[in-house]
Amino acid sequence: MSHSMGVLMSRSVSTAAQRPFPSLRAFAARRPVSAFCVAAVGLVLLLQTLLLVAGLDLTPGKLAELVILFGLALLLTAWIGGVPLVRRLLGGLARWRFGLGRWLLVLLAMPALTVAVGLATGTFRTSPDGWGAVTLDYLVILVLIALTASIWEETAWAGFVQSRLMADRGLLIGSLLTAAPFALIHLPLAFESSGLARTSLTDAWISWAFVIGSAPFFRYLAGGLLVDTGGSILAVALLHASFNTSGSLSVVPGGWQYALALVVLTILVAAYRALRGRSLVRGTVPALAEPGSESLSRSGQAGDQRAAA
Template sequence: MTTPVPQHPHRIARRSDSAAPARNLLVYASVAVLSGWVLLGAAVALNLPMEVFLLAVNFLGLLLPAILLTWREGGGVAVRRLLRDAVRLPVHWWWLPVAGLGLPAVVWSFSAALGAAQPLTLAVLSGFAVQLLSSWLIINIWEETGWTGYFQRRAMVRWGTIGGSLLTALLFAAIHLPLAFAGGNVLVNIASLLIAGVGLRLLIAGVDGWTGGSLLTVGLLHASFNATPALIDPSHDWIRLAVTLVAGLAVALVLRRRRGEA
């Protein structure tokens, strides 16, 4: 297998997405958010098992419209390119362990310093590994094929890396909004969604480019964020959110300095 040529996020986007009509981005955002509100809202309101509804949103509200709109814009060639990105290895193999273990390791270390880390027993580590792999392979690769592979890349072309990522973060939080009403303080839950969205989307903006457009790696990063709570005390989940936000802002600063974006 030949090694993909390293690319920057803006070059990945312009490779196939520069002509994406703004109305297509609006259609994608509308379908995604509406599917989240209807399906996740129904699950919360009726106290139904969430997993089935999450899968429905993932494949019907995110992946399917991404494929259909990609086909509309570029035909079968563009769809195949998008799906290849979903299984594309990063330009350097070490991006996979960095994406999968970097965030959990930092969060666990800070939590340990505050006495809020779970002991790294076999049970804890195996639970983390199962959650990481299942979230990555079943959900996050395909979720990021929609969010990153279709929407965020095009949004970054139109509004810049930072602006496009922040818009994606807002929609990412919006699609999960019904989950804020599932328990706890609603305002705190909404704030958590926004913080997670901003941190993740800025991190992904960098990782997508630095790995040569590997949505496989982007999905693993997202899965690592989802699995990290298994390593810390639930009352200290703010550490995970804070680390993700700071890491995302650091990536944004690097990208801005490299390209001189406002």
């Protein structure tokens, strides 16, 4: 009897050894977006919250956010598809041939519409230094933000997260799903200027409403840009930098006009895409998704794969 029980226990242990718990790498391969969002958003929120509670400057937390986002995107991409898929992801940063119209869109549309909103609402202020100084300031800040922040952010958000969600759910739903973690990770910035103790709840709610309200519009605009440029992360990163820079234009003080400009731009781009016969809800980015993933939402989307001239 004891011998039989020993054999059974041995077989039980052997069977359990053959069925180990799924590894982190296996989970990331099955659910890359979930793994990325849980790890990236969780780590960034934890770190930045600790800095705020300690009364420290949030800058180290913002720098760590860029490292975490970009690093996790590369790590998970390497786990999923190895070096070829990493090259495909980074290739989106070098995709710059997307037509003059798209270049004007990503570089000039946001500041132009922000100024237009300022004029329409009576909040425009003439610069004493002239338009040359305003333009130079805009371009310098745009380049700095692009090189130090938005390129690294959008490699993660547009290249890794949004391209996969769009492959599964299409342009509209994939973009809206991306907006949720994208907004969540930016919530601590409400306390960046005055700190945790000196920021009123009203100011925090206003900041959060701005982030949560603008995120769906920006991510949808970014999604359409990804489709129309054949997967240019560079285009989305420049648009992101242009959006941030437009909020600091000296001729439109107040810092809210660019949010309304974003809504207007999204509506205009959606109307243009509709007039050109492109779907407003379907669209994928095969140039960024791993082989086979684009087939999940390929039906009825052939017309959306054409890059705009």
